[in-house]
Amino acid sequence: MYEIIEKKRLSDTVKLMKIKAPLVAKKALAGQFIILRIDEEGERIPLTIADYDRKQGTITVIFMEVGKTTKQLGTMKVGDKILNFAGPLGVASEIEKYGTCVMIGGGVGIAPLYPIVRELKKAGNYVICILGARNEKLLMLEKEIKEFSDEIHICTDDGSKGTKGFVSNVLQGLIDKGKKIDIVWAIGPVIMMKVVADVTKKYDIKTMVSLNPIMVDGTGMCGGCRVIVGGEIKFACVDGPEFDGHKVDFGNLMLRNRRFLKEEEHACKIAGVKI
């Protein structure tokens, strides 16, 4: 059993939880994820690691309440226990000195971006962050990320904070100004990652994206999380979750992420939660 030792409400639908899991915390690295199962009847869901504290033995996850399990998780309180919590899973981000890194986070995707930003900064990179959200209320971790950024750009869909527009516009602006960019990380909604990858492809700037397909076991066993990368089947759980954004078939990922929408709606209805 894994105890929730801290809980924060980041917005109406986004919550942060610190969970006691010393073995996972000991090994966790930026870019990896965990799989949790709330109770005996629960499903296994992957959540990307938003932070880790080896001394405290905790893992921080930030999640948006989108389905049955995340909604149920959102109702849990400090002191409550989660039945299963396995990780760290997946291949960690490759942290090295690249030069200038542009780090793009959209919505709840800002959460897993944070530890990568921190580690890249520590590795001596010049770090430019572009954070986007639908509106100011949904923007998270600005302060934390600022601490490890050389430059930070904010944009919102409605213009309630920063520039009005999309992260890809800000990125295009940087490129247009002649900024030399060595690598880009983009984590957020699939469509955002696709648009960013489309932009950087034109300029041949290496771009890493973190994929979030539906998973079951998280250990390479079921293949439910398969994605098409460079024309080949890859498993996000053991080969990813990060992949070269220029090679990912985003259309297929979007399609596969809709596989159980009807069932999810049904489960939420039965459980009396709205989606």
Next chain:
Amino acid sequence: MPVKKEKHPMPEQDPKKRIKNFNEVPFGYSKETAIAEAKRCIQCKNRPCTKGCPVEIDIPDFIKELAEGNIDRAAEVLKSKTSLPAICGRVCPYENQCEGECTLNKIGDPVGIGRLERFLADYEREKGMKTPQKAKTTGKKVAVVGAGPAGLTCAGDLAKMGHAVVVFEALHAPGGVLMYGIPEFRLPKSIVHAEVNFIKKLGVEIKYDVVVGKTITVQELLEEYDAVFIGTGAGLPRWLNIPGESLDGVYSANEFLTRVNMMKAYDFPHHCTPCTVGGLAATFGAGNVAMDCARTSLRMGAKKSYIIYRRTEKEMPARIEEIHHAKEEGVIFKLLTNPVEFIGDEKGKLKSVKCIKMKLGEPDESGRRRPIPIPNSEFTIEIDTALVAIGQNPNPLVPRSFKELKTEKWGNLKVDEDGQTTVPGVFAGGDIATGAATVILAMGAGKQAARSIDKYLKSKK
């Protein structure tokens, strides 16, 4: 009195009823039938049946006790060699092993050894399993990676030898393929839990949610334990590698069976994991896993369930009993047929599969006649669910995390005749060492590895 030529039949659920539930298909022998079947054994001197058993059960001895009505003693003899008899008595391919060697094959059916094993295991479990006596502790500690058939057998045997054993399991439940792969109607999960509990009573500790290679490495285990056994199985699904394999509606056998069996998707939404099966399901492959998929899809609501296989029935790797059960339940066999493309609708949902007709050519390296496509024989079958059951490769997590562990062609760990890997003190067995095989062979490997580990630990003193 002459020996009855036929095996006593085992009553089963009616096929029409059972495709609507997940209850076990055969009911098992009654005490009277079991004793009568045991009496068919002629107790021949050369005991050929025992040679066919990978876990070395003293078959004629337990049958003798049973024939004489000493049921408790019979169960004791059985369990002295296996801690998982209720599982073996259900999923072993005994027709190729103990029963395949039985002298009675010369005059008729072999003794129903599998059914007798099942009867004794069930009898003992229902009566309440005796807590086994613990061996004197040796002070040695062994880590077992994976709580599947190989790991559990190895752990149980090591505990019986007095070693302290901790099993590290990546998932939230024990059993490995017994839990995620084999369906409830063939192996009830309560039976797996009961036999795992027996192993725990031997003193074995099981830690869940520990993904060795990620949460903890084999190198770290070696610092804390005197030896390590790796039984991580063949978890990596193989694909057909044809267009459309990522469409909505195409599952690997592992994903489909894991959702239904381990995550209990048949009980959705009470259990939260969904698994959708449309009206028209097709399974690709013809092994035991394929039969499990085809039969499970019927129970999940498919109106038609096809097995699509490129060779003929003769070459099917599945057990005859499984093929028989599948046929009884109405599974439609499309033989000498190979898929070439999955076709989806505008929303990316699977709507049909394009296939090509095959004929058999010369035998290949496996000794089976090689299937050859017949030109211009393509046709489509309307399906909405595809289950790819053409085998698995060894799980790469542990080998990838520890380069000194050398692997072979298919990614399986290289082991010597003692089951020792290329790293001293690290042993491996089951599908991770041999590639995908059977539950009983994994148990046999676990048993042998336990003996090698014991020898290794004694030599280290």
